[in-house]
Amino acid sequence: MPPTSETLTAERILAATEEVLRRHGPAKATVVDVARALGxxxxxxxxxxxxxxxxxxxxxxxxxxxxxxxxxxxAADAGRDPRLRVREWLAALFAAKRRKAGDDPELFATYSxxxxxxxxxxxxxxxxxxxxxxxxxxxxxxxxxxxVTDPATAAxxxxxxxxxxxxxxxxxxxxxxxxxxxxxxxxxLLVRGLSA
Amino acid sequence: MPPTSETLTAERILAATEEVLRRHGPAKATVVDVARALGxxxxxxxxxxxxxxxxxxxxxxxxxxxxxxxxxxxAADAGRDPRLRVREWLAALFAAKRRKAGDDPELFATYSxxxxxxxxxxxxxxxxxxxxxxxxxxxxxxxxxxxVTDPATAAxxxxxxxxxxxxxxxxxxxxxxxxxxxxxxxxxLLVRGLSA
DNA sequence: CGGCTGACAGATTTCAATATCTGTCAGTCC
DNA sequence: GGACTGACAGATATTGAAATCTGTCAGCCG
Numbered sequence: 044m045p046p047t048s049e050t051l052t053a054e055r056i057l058a059a060t061e062e063v064l065r066r067h068g069p070a071k072a073t074v075v076d077v078a079r080a081l082g083x084x085x086x087x088x089x090x091x092x093x094x095x096x097x098x099x100x101x102x103x104x105x106x107x108x109x110x111x112x113x114x115x116x117x118a119a120d121a122g123r124d125p126r127l128r129v130r131e132w133l134a135a136l137f138a139a140k141r142r143k144a145g146d147d148p149e150l151f152a153t154y155s156x157x158x159x160x161x162x163x164x165x166x167x168x169x170x171x172x173x174x175x176x177x178x179x180x181x182x183x184x185x186x187x188x189x190x191v192t193d194p195a196t197a198a199x200x201x202x203x204x205x206x207x208x209x210x211x212x213x214x215x216x217x218x219x220x221x222x223x224x225x226x227x228x229x230x231x232l233l234v235r236g237l238s239a
Numbered sequence: 240m241p242p243t244s245e246t247l248t249a250e251r252i253l254a255a256t257e258e259v260l261r262r263h264g265p266a267k268a269t270v271v272d273v274a275r276a277l278g279x280x281x282x283x284x285x286x287x288x289x290x291x292x293x294x295x296x297x298x299x300x301x302x303x304x305x306x307x308x309x310x311x312x313x314a315a316d317a318g319r320d321p322r323l324r325v326r327e328w329l330a331a332l333f334a335a336k337r338r339k340a341g342d343d344p345e346l347f348a349t350y351s352x353x354x355x356x357x358x359x360x361x362x363x364x365x366x367x368x369x370x371x372x373x374x375x376x377x378x379x380x381x382x383x384x385x386x387v388t389d390p391a392t393a394a395x396x397x398x399x400x401x402x403x404x405x406x407x408x409x410x411x412x413x414x415x416x417x418x419x420x421x422x423x424x425x426x427x428l429l430v431r432g433l434s435a
Numbered sequence: 436c437g438g439c440t441g442a443c444a445g446a447t448t449t450c451a452a453t454a455t456c457t458g459t460c461a462g463t464c465c
Numbered sequence: 466g467g468a469c470t471g472a473c474a475g476a477t478a479t480t481g482a483a484a485t486c487t488g489t490c491a492g493c494c495g
Contacts, residue, residue: 051469075456084470086469086471089458090469203421212408229399231396232396232432233428235431236427236428239431270486271485271487280439281440281486282440283438290487290488
């Protein structure tokens with residue numbers, strides 16, 4: 044309620060939007076709600092974001108970027124066995140998505156909605172992730188641990204083959220018993236395929 | 240219009256239901272429509288199928304079984320290089336699902352709806368398919384072409400890793416350019432992983 | 436009898452009126 | 466002057482009453 048009469052920045056709007064989304068969910072959250080939470084008129088929000096869709100995308104981007112950053116740590120950690128790095132990276136991706144689906148179901152739903160529509164932001168996110176994977180595969184290829192012709196193609200294949208463990212469409216199945224084992228089996232097969 | 244005054248069998252009801260579904264889609268097809276197409280009262284339909292859901296499942300089962308049977312041909316064709324058989328089987332699965340999505344969009348939608356709900360029929364279908372894959376992997380393991388500890392686990396992993404190319408949820412992406420290449424890349428990696 | 440009908444109750448869907456929301460912009464206020 | 470407001474038009478969502486559908490069953494008809 045206290046509007047915190049600081050200047051209205053894009054960042055403050057994003058934080059408020061995230062909170063409103065968390066509370067109301069993507070279906071019921073309106074930009075009037077966001078404006079009310081900030082103690083301003085909704086016209087002011089439109090000064091920073093041209094449309095509601097743009098606002099939603101910006102929130103999702105912020106949220107996805109946190110994951111990208113965490114994974115970047117693992118991807119950058121060169122020098123170690125690339126097989127281990129691929130495993131850890133994929134496991135971290137799975138864990139991150141699963142945790143988000145569990146902790147912030149409403150925000151996760153927002154993200155899923157975006158995935159359905161033509162998700163510019165989601166496309167970028169996926170590109171960033173496969174780029175990280177490509178880097179690990181490339182490193183492994185240089186040391187001779189992996190024997191693939193094109194690291195980028197192999198990385199995209201890895202990403203797609205593990206879709207069931209990071210695509211929001213499958214979120215419901217992430218809590219069922221046995222998923223861990225299924226994940227391990229898929230990753231085993233894939234890492235063996237990289238090493239050949 | 241001519242009700243074809245043969246006796247009303249489950250089979251005739253299924254055929255009529257499939258036709259009604261093809262015409263109206265899963266959302267608008269009613270059991271009254273089915274009865275009308277057969278020239279009987281809807282009560283008669285309930286004599287053969289306890290609920291509308293049961294009818295829908297039966298139609299889907301019939302439809303899925305056609306795919307299962309086609310693939311069984313490839314799975315049974317023992318003696319040839321198992322690597323080739325896995326590739327052909329997965330390619331045939333992809334082709335079959337893609338063709339169905341294109342030819343019978345309405346029936347395919349019915350199937351997708353079932354997948355969302357607790358699909359008893361779909362579960363069975365998936366079991367049958369992975370059983371076929373298991374058989375191929377087992378054969379390859381016996382000849383020493385494949386080096387996996389458990390064929391059944393490997394088969395399930397193969398199936399899950401290729402979900403993007405047979406799960407109805409991804410149907411929209413099956414017509415985009417480049418899917419063929421992506422499919423090949425994933426299968427390459429997986430088959431290499433089986434051979435190790 | 437045994438398969439079929441058609442009227443029925445409760446659940447679900449449709450539809451149109453109403454309310455709310457999105458996005459704009461002339462004007463206010465500091 | 467530049468950030469903000471609030472009234473507005475058109476688009477979208479909500480609501481509740483009416484229509485349709487599902488599933489049952491007593492009775493009909495061959």
